Amino acid sequence: MSTPKLELVSHLLCPYVQRAVITLLEKDIPHERTYIDLSNKPDWFRQISPLGKVPLLKVDEEVLFESAVICEYLNEITPSSLHPADPLQKAKHRSWIEFGSNILNSIAGFYNAPDQESFEQKRNELTNKFIWIESSLSDRGYFAGGTFSLVDGVYGTIFRYFDIFDTIKDFGVFDNTPKVKEWRQLLQTRPSIQRAVTEDYAEHLLIFLQQRKSYLSTLI
Numbered sequence: 001m002s003t004p005k006l007e008l009v010s011h012l013l014c015p016y017v018q019r020a021v022i023t024l025l026e027k028d029i030p031h032e033r034t035y036i037d038l039s040n041k042p043d044w045f046r047q048i049s050p051l052g053k054v055p056l057l058k059v060d061e062e063v064l065f066e067s068a069v070i071c072e073y074l075n076e077i078t079p080s081s082l083h084p085a086d087p088l089q090k091a092k093h094r095s096w097i098e099f100g101s102n103i104l105n106s107i108a109g110f111y112n113a114p115d116q117e118s119f120e121q122k123r124n125e126l127t128n129k130f131i132w133i134e135s136s137l138s139d140r141g142y143f144a145g146g147t148f149s150l151v152d153g154v155y156g157t158i159f160r161y162f163d164i165f166d167t168i169k170d171f172g173v174f175d176n177t178p179k180v181k182e183w184r185q186l187l188q189t190r191p192s193i194q195r196a197v198t199e200d201y202a203e204h205l206l207i208f209l210q211q212r213k214s215y216l217s218t219l220i
C-alpha cells in the first residue's frame, strides 16, 4: 500500500498528539504537522473535528480523530507492528493504553487541584495507579520486554509530565515502583519519545502550569 498524504493537526502540549507523533516517527512515516491554539480554534479546525479535539489526522481528503484510532491506522499501513501478534497480549496492551488515558485525567486533577488536601488526594491516586502498572510490567526493558510497542509510547508521554514536576519538587510518586522507575528512564532515551515535542516544550508546560492558579502553581 502506498502511503497517502498525511497531516497531523496538533497542539504543543497535547499528550494524545504525542502518541500519534511517536507512531509516525517509529514507523518513519513522512507527514506534515500543523499546530493550532486550542484556546482560539480556527474555523477550518472546527469544521473538520467532530469532538473539537486534537489530534486529527488528515489522510488525503479524509479525516481521522481519536489518538488510539490514528495510531492503530498508522501501525497498520506500514510494515511490522508496534503491537504484539498474540490477540490476548494485544488486547492487554490496549487495556493499558486506556489506563494511560485515565492516568492523564489524574495528572490533570493533580495540576488543577485547588488546595493541598485535594492535591494530596490526586498524588495518592497517581501513586496507586503506578502500583497497578508495576505488577503488569515485564521484569526488564520495555512494557513487554525487548520490543518497543505503542503502549510504551503512551507512557513515555505520561512520564514527560513528571520530568517537569520533578523540577518543582520530588512528589515521591514512584517511590514504591522500582520497575516503573527503570522503565521511565529507558523511555527517556527513546528518540521517537524525545522528538515527539518541540524544543521549547518544557517552557510552555511550566507557563501552562503556572496559569492553572492551582496548589501546584503556588509551588513553582
Ligand SMILES: N[C@@H](CCC(=O)N[C@@H](CS)C(=O)NCC(=O)O)C(=O)O
Pocket: 011, 013, 014, 015, 016, 017, 038, 052, 053, 054, 055, 065, 066, 067, 068
Ligand atoms: N480521547 C482523545 C482525547 C484528545 C484530547 O483530549 N485532546 C485535548 C488536548 S490534549 C483537546 O483537544 N481538548 C480540546 C480543548 O481543549 O478544547 C484522544 O485520544 O485523541
